[in-house]
Amino acid sequence: MAESSTTRDKSPTPSERERNDKQAKAREEEEQAKLPYKWKQTLDEAEITISIPGNLKSKDLLIDLKKTHIKVAIKDGDTPFPLQTDESTWTLNTKSDGGKEINITVAKARGTNWWPHITTDAPKIDVTKIVPENSKLNDLDGETRGMVEKMMYDQEMKRQGKPTSDEQQKQDLLKKFMKEHPEMDFSQAKIG
Structure with missing residues (x-):
């Protein structure tokens, strides 16, 4: 039975996606600003900065x-993924004021990915919106670089409302199968 267009969920338009992305980013920035620390990350490390009173040593x-x-x-707090404690460090610095x-520089365990938060009880960020520094891609080994480039491609395809590389591969396999088996009726097939 065919599904009517009125009962089917509509995908957001590019302008709706852009507006939703801006709202999500603003909410994310507001949540992160409320944390008692600041943090940033690469694929290999997460760095945490915590301001403390000047009289502490x-x-x-x-x-x-x-x-x-x-x-x-x-x-x-607990971290979302394992870290390498022997490779992690911390320093106490005096600020100009x-x-x-x-x-704190936390070395992530091998094979981990972007963290949605630094501790599991903190608000999450949308890791699909992270864009790694291009200058650092050359520093990655071939397999990791390929994975990062695939993630970046898939992220861009999602942003444009197009199929990701995995979705495209599935569509291509289905088309090939349909071509090889013209005797089969695919008129009622639902894809997705």
Whole structure:
């Protein structure tokens, strides 16, 4: 039975997608601004910066990095994915205004990907919107670079409302199968 166009969900238009993306980005930025720390990441590391009162010294702090947990005297929580504690570091720096800040560099476990948050109890970011620095792509090994380029391509195709590489591959396989089997009736087939 054919599905009527009135009962089918319509895909958002490019302008609706753009508006939704802008709203989601604004919400994400607002949530991140409320956190007691700032963080940024690459595929290999996540870096956390925490401002603290200037009278604290490193001996006053408890910084504990476990495989799936970060503990800082002011804030602690479980990480969304494992990290390499032996490769992770932290420093205490004096800021120009006399205050201090803690900088934590977390080495992500091999094979992990973009993290939606630095601790599991923090608000998530949309990892599909992350665009890695192009200058760093050359630093990646062939397999990782291929994976990142595929993710970037798929992200762009989704943004344009087009099929991702995996979806396109499935469509191509189905077309090939239909061509090889003209005796079969595909008129009622639903794809997607």
